[in-house]
Amino acid sequence: MLFDVIVIGAGPAGAAAARTAASAGLRTALVDKARFPRDKLCGGGFTGRAARYYREIFETDLPETFDSKSAVTLYGFGEKLGVIEDIPPVYLTMRLSLDAHLVALALAAGAEDFTGTRIAELAPEAGRVTLAHGTRLEAPVVIGADGVTSATARALFGRPFDPARIGFALEAEGPALPADAPLRIDMGAANWGYGWSFPKSGSHTVGVGGVHSRNPDLKTIMRAYMADLDVPAETRVKGQYLPFGKARRAPGRDNVLLAGDAAWLVDPVTGEGIAYAMKSGQLAALAARDALARHEPDAALRLYRQRLRPILTAMRHANMVRLLLYWGPFKTGFVRAVRKSGHLRHDYMRLLGGEIEYPDLMRALVRRLPNYLMRALGSAKVQGDSP
Numbered sequence: 346m347l348f349d350v351i352v353i354g355a356g357p358a359g360a361a362a363a364r365t366a367a368s369a370g371l372r373t374a375l376v377d378k379a380r381f382p383r384d385k386l387c388g389g390g391f392t393g394r395a396a397r398y399y400r401e402i403f404e405t406d407l408p409e410t411f412d413s414k415s416a417v418t419l420y421g422f423g424e425k426l427g428v429i430e431d432i433p434p435v436y437l438t439m440r441l442s443l444d445a446h447l448v449a450l451a452l453a454a455g456a457e458d459f460t461g462t463r464i465a466e467l468a469p470e471a472g473r474v475t476l477a478h479g480t481r482l483e484a485p486v487v488i489g490a491d492g493v494t495s496a497t498a499r500a501l502f503g504r505p506f507d508p509a510r511i512g513f514a515l516e517a518e519g520p521a522l523p524a525d526a527p528l529r530i531d532m533g534a535a536n537w538g539y540g541w542s543f544p545k546s547g548s549h550t551v552g553v554g555g556v557h558s559r560n561p562d563l564k565t566i567m568r569a570y571m572a573d574l575d576v577p578a579e580t581r582v583k584g585q586y587l588p589f590g591k592a593r594r595a596p597g598r599d600n601v602l603l604a605g606d607a608a609w610l611v612d613p614v615t616g617e618g619i620a621y622a623m624k625s626g627q628l629a630a631l632a633a634r635d636a637l638a639r640h641e642p643d644a645a646l647r648l649y650r651q652r653l654r655p656i657l658t659a660m661r662h663a664n665m666v667r668l669l670l671y672w673g674p675f676k677t678g679f680v681r682a683v684r685k686s687g688h689l690r691h692d693y694m695r696l697l698g699g700e701i702e703y704p705d706l707m708r709a710l711v712r713r714l715p716n717y718l719m720r721a722l723g724s725a726k727v728q729g730d731s732p
């Protein structure tokens with residue numbers, strides 16, 4: 346079967362790519378080994394940024410099933426830094442329903458449904474995908490939106506991710522908390538990572554995540570975190586890789602584009618991945634459209650890279666902030682600054698809420714941090730603790 350674009354993976358990145366491609370009039374195949382609704386390990390934190398991208402890409406309002414919170418308790422390395430109220434709303438959802446909803450919107454725009462079928466053979470550069478029941482799909486451009494263990498990235502680069510740099514997260518669904526319970530974010534709950542407590546109607550999602558190689562005892566950290574939050578010890582804990590940190594240098598090759606987790610687009614400070622997945626999926630589809638209009642499918646990666654630049658810049662800035670947060674010589678000064686400065690705490694939440702972007706946060710940091718950093722640098726020995 347011939348298409349203009351094959352999208353592999355129907356999570357937020359793939360659904361956004363398929364929706365955008367189909368809306369642009371491209372014959373689009375949407376492939377996923379899972380049948381929807383399917384679950385995906387995730388806190389389901391859907392920020393103001395995600396809400397903005399969602400409305401832009403899917404051209405509809407947020408589902409009414411979303412919870413919304415406008416207060417958060419912020420912790421840093423076990424120390425309470427403050428409660429922040431009146432933050433821009435952070436929405437909370439369950440991926441079981443969110444992803445099925447996004448797939449339905451992509452199919453409604455005209456993408457053809459090949460979900461629920463395993464891929465038997467994948468040759469992305471040749472523009473060929475053969476499904477387990479024998480159907481062969483062909484297209485000049487392929488978008489790999491198949492998550493952190495991306496088979497498309499493996500086909501291009503030999504492995505889906507660099508094990509030395511990958512993150513890992515553990516998560517559990519505890520019993521529901523009272524309706525007015527705030528969000529809780531714990532910077533430094535894991536080494537080079539964070540913890541989260543997201544109270545939703547019907548459940549309470551709790552998790553910790555950090556750089557995998559620095560957290561050989563993440564299970565112990567998770568058990569302690571659950572105990573702290575009164576989540577019963579017998580609650581089932583699940584784990585998954587988390588592609589945060591430096592985004593992939595080459596988000597694809599020629600006519601093959603990688604989006605979302607497959608391209609390592611999770612913010613290493615806030616853990617936000619859904620927004621960047623949807624946005625990169627949209628940008629990949631637009632790059633595919635433009636490359637096909639020029640009859641140059643191999644130009645797709647170049648065009649995608651240009652469009653992706655603001656997200657790559659955000660990830661680069663996020664890495665710098667991560668260094669300030671977690672690198673030994675800096676972190677004491679940083680935590681002290683955040684505890685003392687209501688502005689910084691608010692800016693962090695505005696960043697999470699999508700009201701400001703990293704360049705704005707960087708400017709606020711530069712204004713407020715120097716004294717603390719100089720003091721911290723003066724007293725600390727540099728121990729080669731960078732990631």
Ligand SMILES: Cc1cc2nc3c(=O)[nH]c(=O)nc-3n(C[C@H](O)[C@H](O)[C@H](O)COP(=O)(O)OP(=O)(O)OC[C@H]3O[C@@H](n4cnc5c(N)ncnc54)[C@H](O)[C@@H]3O)c2cc1C
Nearest residue numbers: 354356357358378387388389390491492605606618619622
């Ligand atoms: C524990 C945890 C908590 C998180 N919490 C948050 C949060 O609160 N907020 C937030 O914004 N982000 C969060 N993230 C990050 C977020 O989950 C991801 O960034 C986001 O899901 C990326 O979307 P995606 O579409 O790229 O990939 P995915 O959502 O992983 O979708 C990939 C799709 O590809 C399919 N697929 C995979 N392999 C194949 C194959 N070989 N053939 C066919 N199909 C395939 C899968 O079935 C899946 O449907 C969290 C991540 C983790 C691990």
